[in-house]
Amino acid sequence: MSRSFLGMPAFPRAAAVSTRDPRLRANLAHATHTIRDKRARAVAELDDWAQLRAAGAAVKDRTLRHLDHYLEQLEESVAAAGGHVHWAADADEANRIVTRLVRETGEREVVKVKSMATQEIGLNEALAEAGIRAYETDLAELIVQLGDDLPSHILVPAIHRNRGEIRDIFRREMGKWGRPAPEGLSDSPAELAEAARLHLREKFLTAKVGISGANFMVAETGTLVVVESEGNGRMCLTLPETLISVVGIEKTVPTWQDLEVFLQLLPRSSTAERMNPYTTTWTGTTDGDGPRAFHLVLLDNGRTDTLADTVGRQALRCIRCSACLNVCPVYERAGGHAYGSPYPGPIGAILTPQLRGMAGPLEESLPYASSLCGACYEVCPVAIDIPEVLVHLRERVVEGGPVTRRGARVVLKPAKGHAAERAAMRAAAWTFDHPGVLRGGMRLAARTRRLHPRRLPGPGRAWSDTRALPTVPAESFRDWWRRTRGDAGGSETGGVK
Amino acid sequence: MRVALFVTCINDTLRPGTGRAVVTLLERLGVDVDFPAEQSCCGQPQFNTGYRHATEPLVRRFDRAFRDYDYVVTPSGSCAAMVRDNYPRIAARAAAEGRGRELTEAAARAVPKTYELTEFLVDVLKVTDVGAYYPHTVTYHPTCHGLRVLGLGDRPRRLLERVRGLTLKELPGAEECCGFGGTFAVKNPAVSTAMGADKVRAVTGTGAEAVCTVDNSCLLHIGGMLARQGSPVRPVHLAEILASTEADTAAGGAAGRAAGAEGDAR
Ligand code: SF4
Numbered sequence: 001m002s003r004s005f006l007g008m009p010a011f012p013r014a015a016a017v018s019t020r021d022p023r024l025r026a027n028l029a030h031a032t033h034t035i036r037d038k039r040a041r042a043v044a045e046l047d048d049w050a051q052l053r054a055a056g057a058a059v060k061d062r063t064l065r066h067l068d069h070y071l072e073q074l075e076e077s078v079a080a081a082g083g084h085v086h087w088a089a090d091a092d093e094a095n096r097i098v099t100r101l102v103r104e105t106g107e108r109e110v111v112k113v114k115s116m117a118t119q120e121i122g123l124n125e126a127l128a129e130a131g132i133r134a135y136e137t138d139l140a141e142l143i144v145q146l147g148d149d150l151p152s153h154i155l156v157p158a159i160h161r162n163r164g165e166i167r168d169i170f171r172r173e174m175g176k177w178g179r180p181a182p183e184g185l186s187d188s189p190a191e192l193a194e195a196a197r198l199h200l201r202e203k204f205l206t207a208k209v210g211i212s213g214a215n216f217m218v219a220e221t222g223t224l225v226v227v228e229s230e231g232n233g234r235m236c237l238t239l240p241e242t243l244i245s246v247v248g249i250e251k252t253v254p255t256w257q258d259l260e261v262f263l264q265l266l267p268r269s270s271t272a273e274r275m276n277p278y279t280t281t282w283t284g285t286t287d288g289d290g291p292r293a294f295h296l297v298l299l300d301n302g303r304t305d306t307l308a309d310t311v312g313r314q315a316l317r318c319i320r321c322s323a324c325l326n327v328c329p330v331y332e333r334a335g336g337h338a339y340g341s342p343y344p345g346p347i348g349a350i351l352t353p354q355l356r357g358m359a360g361p362l363e364e365s366l367p368y369a370s371s372l373c374g375a376c377y378e379v380c381p382v383a384i385d386i387p388e389v390l391v392h393l394r395e396r397v398v399e400g401g402p403v404t405r406r407g408a409r410v411v412l413k414p415a416k417g418h419a420a421e422r423a424a425m426r427a428a429a430w431t432f433d434h435p436g437v438l439r440g441g442m443r444l445a446a447r448t449r450r451l452h453p454r455r456l457p458g459p460g461r462a463w464s465d466t467r468a469l470p471t472v473p474a475e476s477f478r479d480w481w482r483r484t485r486g487d488a489g490g491s492e493t494g495g496v497k
Numbered sequence: 498m499r500v501a502l503f504v505t506c507i508n509d510t511l512r513p514g515t516g517r518a519v520v521t522l523l524e525r526l527g528v529d530v531d532f533p534a535e536q537s538c539c540g541q542p543q544f545n546t547g548y549r550h551a552t553e554p555l556v557r558r559f560d561r562a563f564r565d566y567d568y569v570v571t572p573s574g575s576c577a578a579m580v581r582d583n584y585p586r587i588a589a590r591a592a593a594e595g596r597g598r599e600l601t602e603a604a605a606r607a608v609p610k611t612y613e614l615t616e617f618l619v620d621v622l623k624v625t626d627v628g629a630y631y632p633h634t635v636t637y638h639p640t641c642h643g644l645r646v647l648g649l650g651d652r653p654r655r656l657l658e659r660v661r662g663l664t665l666k667e668l669p670g671a672e673e674c675c676g677f678g679g680t681f682a683v684k685n686p687a688v689s690t691a692m693g694a695d696k697v698r699a700v701t702g703t704g705a706e707a708v709c710t711v712d713n714s715c716l717l718h719i720g721g722m723l724a725r726q727g728s729p730v731r732p733v734h735l736a737e738i739l740a741s742t743e744a745d746t747a748a749g750g751a752a753g754r755a756a757g758a759e760g761d762a763r
Contacts, residue, residue, distance in 0.1 A: 011685070012687065015685060016686075016687035019691045025691075330688050333688045333691040333692060334688050369688075371678025371692070372681070373641035373645070374646060375645070377645070378645055388586075391544065391549075394547030395548070396547075398546070398547040398548060399549075399550070421546070425542070425543050425548045425551055426551055428543065429538075429540070429543050429552070429554065432506065432538040432540075433537065462682070462683040463686070463721075466686070466690040466693070466722065466725060467682075467690075467717075467721030467722050467724075467725055468720075468721045468724035468725045470512075470717050470720075470721065473513055475513060476510055476513055477509045477517065478509055480513055481516075481534075
């Protein structure tokens with residue numbers, strides 16, 4: 001069974017370990033660079049990409065502003081089409097609902113369509129505790145599950161593995177879960193895919209219950225949409241008798257016409273395809289076709305709280321294309337596991353702390369897991385200004401402030417461990433606002449320049465371990481200006497008098 | 498036209514040669530430059546680390562220092578980006594927290610007049626040939642803020658291409674972040690160093706004698722790594738290249754001095 005994400009170490013510590021893993025670095029650099037180049041070419045083919053992107057952002061924003069209305073409309077449409085809607089305030093409630101629904105069918109096994117929402121709530125673990133086995137059917141998720149591993153990428157959860165590692169996992173583990181890997185399995189992609197196909201086919205044909213997420217939910221008709229490349233999801237969505245879909249409330253779009261925008265933005269951004277190979281839509285139940293029972297579990301789990309934050313709410317526009325991961329230089333070096341959540345990379349750095357509510361050291365370290373280079377914002381198909389939200393969340397870490405928790409307005413205290421930094425930042429800001437003091441400090445630094453150490457003690461070591469320190473010049477610019485030009489440039493008010 | 502130099506705190510204290518180069522360059526182009534001493538830091542380190550409130554006095558100070566000028570020119574892409582992108586944000590948040598219109602007005606005055614050096618040269622002065630001479634091979638790293646926030650595009654390149662004696666070497670993966678990111682460099686040292694190492698490998702691989710940017714903060718990081726590896730590649734600010742002339746080279750090179758003798762990483 002796959003392990004849980006909770007209790008992961010804080011980002012810098014985890015990242016320091018992963019950056020030292022040469023195989024991981026090589027796997028990630030190769031995969032992300034390949035997909036990012038392909039994506040750039042696919043996007044460049046459309047001359048209205050900028051307009052599409054703006055439209056995507058606008059549709060999401062409008063929907064989020066009136067989410068209560070569209071969710072009610074969705075609930076009515078789903079019920080009218082023969083489905084059942086359940087509301088889950090948090091992960092526990094969602095897990096309880098799904099477990100009960102599976103139990104009511106009398107089954108002990110379910111097949112799963114790749115889904116971020118069920119990762120987020122730890123559904124597989126919850127089902128296992130209730131004696132129900134969940135089989136992942138997405139190829140990469142299967143690799144992760146068989147390897148008793150955690151996903152490390154939104155779209156390619158096993159991106160951190162190479163072909164040789166995958167072959168070893170298949171050989172070792174497949175037999176314990178069902179049909180074993182063929183004798184003499186090699187690491188050729190075709191053989192690996194065939195081994196997975198044979199293994200999974202058994203599951204598709206026997207499973208009576210399927211569990212999925214959804215990429216979109218269309219409020220006007222109560223239709224759910226799954227976009228995928230392999231077709232395995234479609235098998236789970238059509239073959240079982242009961243289908244349970246767990247979906248975050250922010251996945252709502254008002255109409256089919258709105259959907260049109262996202263079905264153009266998503267494939268090019270995620271897999272660099274012009275159109276994704278399998279788009280499955282389902283609306284309630286239909287006699288003699290597909291599942292006979294359909295349940296939709298609408299998941300909040302921190303989303304309405306996130307919606308209450310005027311800067312941070314843009315994270316809910318995310319359509320999980322993973323483009324931001326693939327361009328992020330930090331993700332490329334640190335790997336997805338360092339982010340301690342199924343949402344790694346830049347979007348994870350802003351989504352996880354908001355959904356979990358700055359719950360601990362990991363969540364507090366995530367907003368700093370970025371150099372603010374802006375590459376993520378540039379590629380995001382729904383124009384989420386990730387750097388803006390990162391800085392906003394940093395402010396929440398160091399200064400606290402009002403936030404919404406489970407619907408109530410509360411004032412968050414600053415995180416522990418920032419007292420020295422806060423004092424230093426305030427002192428620096430004060431000094432910068434008093435150039436007389438600043439000039440004195442600069443002169444002192446210049447006079448003592450021969451005494452400056454080559455390596456710094458304490459937190460400064462983080463710089464000087466790998467980088468030489470700049471030397472302090474004999475004369476600052478402002479002293480040079482004063483010496484050569486006099487004070488013509490204006491008076492120095494604001495100094496300490 | 499009243500033009501003020503916003504030298505920035507890093508250049509003032511650690512790389513004063515860059516400020517002197519801007520003065521030399523602009524005066525050579527017939528611009529009367531002033532240095533209002535009331536200026537200090539743009540507030541970027543505080544703002545990007547989460548101390549937004551601490552930046553408010555610095556926004557006011559920027560406005561006081563540069564109020565009487567038509568143009569503010571700065572040899573720092575990230576400081577120009579701080580003013581243009583974040584001052585309005587700081588003002589809007591302050592207004593939302595009920596702190597009057599003073600910051601809004603300060604930001605509104607600061608934003609349109611603040612130019613990064615290459616923007617000022619190309620867009621305002623409309624020059625690309627600044628009469629520079631720099632007989633070296635150089636590779637150019639377009640810093641993230643210059644590239645993505647300011648959208649400098651090919652301005653630095655167009656200026657470099659007109660420098661006599663200079664050979665420009667293409668930098669592979671040029672658009673990738675060098676890993677500095679202000680406090681990121683000390684808060685996530687392992688990742689920052691890994692990014693820097695890849696950047697330095699790319700720089701060294703070009704065979705260039707110098708690596709040039711529009712931002713000394715990135716150069717402190719890249720240069721610090723080059724120096725620690727004992728690499729002979731020099732970090733040079735673009736302003737220093739544009740300021741040097743044949744006369745300087747004959748006299749030992751103003752840019753060479755600026756990059757080598759002072760403010761250089763050990
Ligand atoms: S934040 Fe934007 S780029 Fe990143 S996964 Fe979401 S939609 Fe894609």
